[in-house]
Amino acid sequence: MGHEQSHRYKLYSIKLIDEDEKHKEFRRELNLSNSIKHKTFPLMTDNAERSESMRRATLLLAFLLIFTALFAQLNILSVDTSTFPLINMKISGEEATASSIQVYDNGELAKLKSFSMDSLEDRKPLDIVFVIDNSGTMGVKIASVKEKVASIAAEMEKNGYDLRFAVLGFGTTINHEFINSKGSHFTTSVEELQKRLSEVLSYVGGADECQIRALYTAAGYDFRKNAGKVLILITDEDSYQNATNDSFYSGLMEKISKKRLNVFILHQDPDDRYYEIAKQSGGKAFKFGKDDFEKAFDELFIMRKFTSSMSFFLPCSYPTLKAGELHELRVKNLFTASEATTTIKVPEKSKTSLKIFEIDHSRFPEIHLKISLNTYDQTLYEDGIMVYESEKKINDISIMALSRKINAPVDIVFVLDTTASMINEIRAMVNNLITFTEILESSGLDARIGLITFGDELRSRYDLTDNFIKIKKVLEAQYATGGGDVPEASLDAIMGISDLTFRKNAQKIAIVITDAAPHYKGDSTDFSKYSVDEVREFLLKNRITFILVGPEKAMEFQNLRKDVPGRFIEISYARVRDFGTILSSIAKEITSQYEIIYKSPDPITPGERRVHVGYGIVGDSTVYSILPPIDFEINSLVARPFIVEPGETVELRCTTYPDNLLEFDWQVEAGNIVEKWDNKAIWQLPEKEGSYIATVTVKSVKFIKKAEVVVMVCKNPCRH
Incomplete structure (x- = not known):
């Protein structure tokens, strides 16, 4: 290894010259004490020599325990949330497999997406900063570090680590920092590292140490971007004796999270902050005097070559997952029963948008959802989509992109305000309609377009068609007139959708474009026959996705949109952005839909159910309703076949009327379901x-009924 020139900051030489009288007196007393010791005991006995050797060996093993924590026990090297909700984690210290590793978020098992053991070539570089307490009581400990660091570095490099080292010394204040001729705090030279440790050892830094401030300063060093970043604090005092530490604690925790630092602390006096720092960073804190130092030293050279990468999703999402909250992650290796913990901060923001476009409960208890999910050029992870019904997470869901469905039918109705103030939007519709339909068709959707126009009244209605040129010509013929009284008959126009001929299995989408609030029944005019609640119920009942480009301040539209699947775009925003761009974005949202199928966790209770779909911290919600139950009858209970050989199976089928909102419980006299x-x-x-005998118990909210069927078991002759 090459030797690098280093320069100690002169700031600390000045502080040494200007130290206060109390500090000088402390130095004089320390020197006098050392002098008396040497005069009184000029020679050490054999027992004393052995005692001193054992003490140094114990301290050396204590130091090695930190490296054991880094490379011989399960250790979290880094956590990356930049692809959230997918989290990437790097661990080291033990051999592991996808089946042996479990990740827990606040005690709940997370969903592992990938796992791989890294090769030596894939191993990240490692930047290590020794943060050394050089108060008068730490001399032997620092000497132990200096003695062993060369052999440790050689073994680490042999196992594929690209190492750099830095040293920071502190007592009452920070008293030693080093920087090389290239402006870096780090060196690749073990000889230079030992030289720096010697210089730190030669200085007595004073009591009431500034451990937290020292860690905060070291956290700001010039770490390599792709390196593992490790701080090793060695101190024999707690951090509460120096008030300076208090003001740096929160800043240190922020740096640990932002830079993904691992902090390992070897300490003598108890201090809860040491354990909090180690826990958040994925490091460890060790107290002097542990009995298993020698065992840990042996494990160091056996296990530290193992590093692994994995990715996973937190077991929760919107609405239970909140932006900016802290989550404790615990990693467990089932092979060894060892564990490691760290704390992550959920991202504050997300560019992803998610909207529920449709909910279909006609096949209850099977629920069908269509959602629009746009990650804006970032990778979309379908495993990160989560569904909740009535606050219960649904564990078994089926997800498919609509673009994978061949010719998935979608019927889209534009409900367009054609009053005078909408002239620019009408022109934009004419100019961009074909582009809109091309986006749909290029994604494999079988689209049809319809058109309804309105002002103070319902003006025209054109049925759904796949002849887009015809719709374009109809738009070209529209005149923007009237509308002087501001509110328009948009609610009646929406209700006019009921007269169009939708395909049976098509997704139904209404895109309403207006710059005015709606007339409504009871507004002291005769323009509208419908209330907001009536139109809302119409949209929900007919499973119509409602995309509104309109005025945000209109309370009627705010109430209309409540729980109705779809999207809202402020009309003034659309005008600033260019209306053609808005149309294209709507088309892309329609084509980026996913269909989700799940079974309701409660198949019998009537009433309103709220459904949430989440992706990380973003999501949307809607509702569906189940009508109160009526009495039912068991029509039949059949076993096919009803005579079987020993050990064979039969199919049991129970038919009822009606056949929904029922729960079936199967019991058999012998054998197994x-x-x-x-x-x-x-x-x-x-x-x-x-x-x-097989028995089925059929339950609804109010009724319970039973039926039985008999099956014969015998050998072949019994069948004739």
């Missing part, structure tokens, strides 16, 4: 011949 879904079950019969 090996599979069941709602009103069907698979029954494996026992090996012993005889007749056996």
Whole structure:
């Protein structure tokens, strides 16, 4: 290794010259004490020599324990939340596999996406800063560090680590920092590292140490961007004796999180802040005097070569996951039962947008959702999409991008205000309609377009068609007139959608474009026949996605949009951005939809259900309603076949009327129910011949009914 020239900051030489009288007196007393010791005990006995050797060996092993924590026990090297909700983590210290590693977020198991052991070539470089307490009581400990650091560095480099070292010394204040001729605090030379440690050892820094301030300063060093960043604090005092530490604590925690630093602390006096710092950073804190130092030293050379990378999702999302909150992550290796913890901060913001476009409960308890999810050129992770119903997380969901569906049908109705103030929007519609439809078709959607126009009255209605040129010509023929009284008949125009011919399986989307609040029933005019609540119920009942480009301050529209799947765009924003661009963005949202299918966790309770869909900290919610139950009848309970050989299976099927809002519980006299879904079950019969009974209990909110069926088990002759 090459030797680098270093320069100690002269600031601390000045502080040494100008130290106060109390500090000088402390130095004189220390020197006098050392002099008396040497005069009184000029020679050490054999026992004393052995005692001193054991003390130095113990301290040396204590120092090595830190490196064991870095490379021989399970250790979190780094956590990256830049691709949130996907989190990337680097661990080291133990051999592990995808089946042996578990990650917990505040005690709940996270969803692992990927795991791999790193090769030596993939290993990150490592920047290590020794933050050394050089008060009068720390001399032997620093000497131990100096003695062993060369062999540790050689072993680490042999195992593929690209190392750099820095040293910071402190007592009452920071008294030693080093910088090389290139302006860096770091050196690659072990000889230079030892030289720096010697210089720190030669200086007595005073009591009431500034540990937190020293860590804060070291956290600002020039670490390599892609390196593992490690601070090693060695001190024998707690951090509460120096008030300076208090003002640097919160800033240190912020730097640890922002720079993804690992902090390892070897200390003698108890201090809860040391453990908090180590916990948040994914490091460890060790107290002097542990009995397992020698064992840890042995593990150092066996285990430290292992590093692994993994990615995972937190087990929660919007609405339970809040921006900016702290989460404790705990990593556990099932092979070794060892654990490591760290704390992450959930990102404050996200560029991702998520909107629920449709909810269909016609096949209840099976629920179908369509959502628009746009990550704006960032990778979209489908595993990060989560669904909650009535505050319960749904663990089993099916997700498919609509673009993967061949010719997925979508019927889109433009409901357009054609009053005088909307002339520019009408022209933009004419100029951009074909582009709008091309975006839909290029994504594999089978689109049709319809048009309704309005002012103070419903003006025209054109049925859904795939002849987009025809719709464009209709738009070209529109005249922007009237509308002087500001409110327009937009609610009646929306209700006019009911007269259009939608395809049975098509997604229905209404895009309403207006710059005026709506007339409504009871507003002291005769322009509208409908209330806001009536139109809202119409949209929900018919599963119509409602995209509104309109005025934000109109309270009627705010109430209309409540819980209705869709999106809102402020009309003034659309005008500033260029209306054609807004149309294209709507088309892209429609094409970036995902269909989600799940089974309701409560198949029988009537009433309103609130559904949340989340992706990290963003999400949307809507509602659907289940009508109160009526009485039901069990029409039949059938076993097919009803005579089987020993150990064979039969299918059980129960038919009821009506067949929704019911729960089925299957019980058998012998054998096992090996599979069941709602009103069907698979029954494996026992090996012993005889007749056996299966019972189904059918429940609704108010009623419980039972039925039985008998199946015969015998060998072949019994079938004739």
